Amino acid sequence: MTRIRFQRNLDDLKEKLLVMAGMAEQSIQRAVEAYRVRDLSICDLVDRGEMAINRLEREIDQMALDLLAMEQPMAIDLRFILAVIKINADVERVGDSARSISDRVRALQDFPAAEMPIDIPRIANLASGMVRRALQAFIEGDADMAESVLKMDDSVDKLNGSAHTTLLNLMKAQPVLAPQALNALMISRALERVADHATNIAEDVIFWVRGADVRHHMGATAARVNSHAAGGQTVPGSQ
Amino acid sequence: MTRIRFQRNLDDLKEKLLVMAGMAEQSIQRAVEAYRVRDLSICDLVDRGEMAINRLEREIDQMALDLLAMEQPMAIDLRFILAVIKINADVERVGDSARSISDRVRALQDFPAAEMPIDIPRIANLASGMVRRALQAFIEGDADMAESVLKMDDSVDKLNGSAHTTLLNLMKAQPVLAPQALNALMISRALERVADHATNIAEDVIFWVRGADVRHHMGATAARVNSHAAGGQTVPGSQ
Numbered sequence: 001m002t003r004i005r006f007q008r009n010l011d012d013l014k015e016k017l018l019v020m021a022g023m024a025e026q027s028i029q030r031a032v033e034a035y036r037v038r039d040l041s042i043c044d045l046v047d048r049g050e051m052a053i054n055r056l057e058r059e060i061d062q063m064a065l066d067l068l069a070m071e072q073p074m075a076i077d078l079r080f081i082l083a084v085i086k087i088n089a090d091v092e093r094v095g096d097s098a099r100s101i102s103d104r105v106r107a108l109q110d111f112p113a114a115e116m117p118i119d120i121p122r123i124a125n126l127a128s129g130m131v132r133r134a135l136q137a138f139i140e141g142d143a144d145m146a147e148s149v150l151k152m153d154d155s156v157d158k159l160n161g162s163a164h165t166t167l168l169n170l171m172k173a174q175p176v177l178a179p180q181a182l183n184a185l186m187i188s189r190a191l192e193r194v195a196d197h198a199t200n201i202a203e204d205v206i207f208w209v210r211g212a213d214v215r216h217h218m219g220a221t222a223a224r225v226n227s228h229a230a231g232g233q234t235v236p237g238s239q
Numbered sequence: 240m241t242r243i244r245f246q247r248n249l250d251d252l253k254e255k256l257l258v259m260a261g262m263a264e265q266s267i268q269r270a271v272e273a274y275r276v277r278d279l280s281i282c283d284l285v286d287r288g289e290m291a292i293n294r295l296e297r298e299i300d301q302m303a304l305d306l307l308a309m310e311q312p313m314a315i316d317l318r319f320i321l322a323v324i325k326i327n328a329d330v331e332r333v334g335d336s337a338r339s340i341s342d343r344v345r346a347l348q349d350f351p352a353a354e355m356p357i358d359i360p361r362i363a364n365l366a367s368g369m370v371r372r373a374l375q376a377f378i379e380g381d382a383d384m385a386e387s388v389l390k391m392d393d394s395v396d397k398l399n400g401s402a403h404t405t406l407l408n409l410m411k412a413q414p415v416l417a418p419q420a421l422n423a424l425m426i427s428r429a430l431e432r433v434a435d436h437a438t439n440i441a442e443d444v445i446f447w448v449r450g451a452d453v454r455h456h457m458g459a460t461a462a463r464v465n466s467h468a469a470g471g472q473t474v475p476g477s478q
Contacts, residue, residue: 061446065321072311082304085321089328089439168417175414178407185421189428200328207300 006071010080013063014139017084020056021091021135023049025128027098028194032124034105035187038113046102053095060088083208087138090197090204094131097197100190104183114177116184117170118163120191126156127191130198137202143209149202156195163188245310252302252323253378259295260330260374262288264367266337267433271363273344274426277352285341292334299327322447326377329436329443333370336436339429343422353416355423356409357402359430365395366430369437376441382448388441395434402427 027049034042064081067073073081130152137145167181167188266288273281303324306312312320369391376384406420406427 058446061321065318065450068307068321069314069317075308078308079304082300082307082324085324086328089325168421171410171417171421172414175411175417178410178414178417182407182410182421182424186428189425207297211304 006067006073006077009063009067010077013060013067013081013084016056016060016063017088017091018135018139020053020060020088021094021131023053023056024091024094024098025131027053027095028101028124028128028131028191031098031101031105032121032187032191034102035108035120038105038108040106040109043102043105046098050095050099053092057088057092061085064088079208079211083138083204086204087135087201090200091131094194094197097190097194101187104187104190108180108183111179114180116180117166118184118188119159120184120187123156123159123163123188123191124194126152126159127194127198130156130195131201134198134201134205137205138208141205141209143206146202146205146209149198153195153199156192160188160192245306245312245316248302248306249316249319252299252306252320255295255299255302256323256327256330257374257378259292259299259327260333260370262292262295263330263333263337264370266292266334267340267363267367267370267430270337270340270344271360271426271430273341274347274359277344277347279345279348282341282344285337289334289338292331296327296331300324303327318447318450322377322443325443326374326440329439330370333433333436336429336433340426343426343429347419347422350418353419355419356405357423357427358398359423359426362395362398362402362427362430363433365391365398366433366437369395369434370440373437373440373444376444377447380444380448382445385441385444385448388437392434392438395431399427399431 027046030042030049031046034040034046064085067081068078130149133152134146134149137143137149164185167185170181171178266285269281269288270285273279273285303320306320307317369388372391373385373388376382376388403424406424409420410417
């Protein structure tokens with residue numbers, strides 16, 4: 001395989017991961033919409049989306065494996081492919097979280113609608129935003145942007161913690177609403193896990209970018225930023 | 240690096256992953272023990288264990304990366320190293336689940352002790368058993384054993400589902416116990432996630448073993464079982 005062909009395959013791999021991440025993000029938005037309007041037909045979309053995401057996960061793993069098998073990748077490409085493999089697993093689990101929310105929405109159909117005093121869409125937007133930014137950091141190979149994702153996680157944890165307290169108090173005050181409150185709490189937790197996956201992705205981006213940098217510093221310090229901007233045109237064997 | 244040296248490094252990698260998995264399993268057992276006897280000093284052990292597990296995760300990733308970078312691994316070794324990287328991430332999250340349980344035990348200190356009508360240690364044993372068997376399947380490269388782990392997941396899901404119902408009913412009947420019930424429910428959920436990680440590990444083992452098999456079948460069908468038993472003595476470039 002020529003270098004140009006290899007680079008094109010890397011780009012395809014990245015493209016496929018981004019498509020999958022877009023689907024996962026959409027699934028979260030849909031699942032929260034299903035919760036908001038109590039619409040099971042949206043749950044069906046989420047469930048089908050999760051299956052499509054699972055298929056993509058396997059395809060991406062296989063593509064990554066084939067790329068590793070076909071030629072000895074340079075250090076920076078190797079690190080990139082490994083980052084894809086790890087990010088792939090986390091994106092797939094964002095899809096799982098959407099599915100968990102959709103399961104909760106179905107379970108809620110057995111109980112009368114009740115307004116819950118927590119802002120699920122807000123937590124969802126924050127968590128989705130983290131996933132989006134983590135992927136953006138990945139595309140741009142920007143460790144600083146990835147670090148900003150880690151900071152966002154605190155806000156989601158705080159919102160989730162306060163949702164926990166609010167809903168617990170509601171359960172104590174109005175035990176008849178316990179099922180609805182518990183479901184809302186589980187949805188909030190699922191969104192917290194989405195934020196955790198975004199955090200994992202951001203950490204992988206940092207590991208990929210900074211690790212590559214460390215290796216570069218051994219050989220060609222000044223070329224670092226440029227080589228990244230140009231898509232990793234480093235010298236083979238520079239590690 | 241000689242082939243023998245490479246094989247020894249692969250063995251070291253596997254060994255390190257098993258040490259880490261043992262620590263993660265111990266953390267789960269400790270966290271559940273902390274819950275059972277309400278002992279915060281055990282929580283401290285779990286928290287320190289989680290940090291040690293996190294360090295090991297990074298070390299294993301780095302070892303795997305170095306092995307991939309040093310020489311062009313054969314197809315079966317490549318797949319093995321990728322399985323290690325994926326399993327590594329799941330084992331680390333088993334450690335996170337132990338930490339979640341430990342956090343819940345701390346939160347419970349604010350409330351009077353109350354016996355909960357669910358069997359947390361039983362769920363923990365099942366989930367830990369799944370992790371152990373998934374790792375065993377990995378050591379032995381045994382896809383059938385890995386499949387048996389997938390079946391065990393149903394039992395954990397069922398136990399967790401019935402814990403959910405039981406605790407919800409308790410909250411409705413005795414709202415004053417809602418905090419304790421909710422904490423028990425969250426611990427049960429954390430254990431369900433441990434089982435999910437075991438499932439992920441088992442799936443990675445199947446992908447690793449069966450994938451390797453598929454590639455083998457292209458060349459030397461009959462040698463498959465023997466080559467696995469002998470630690471993957473396949474012909475370089477057989478893919």
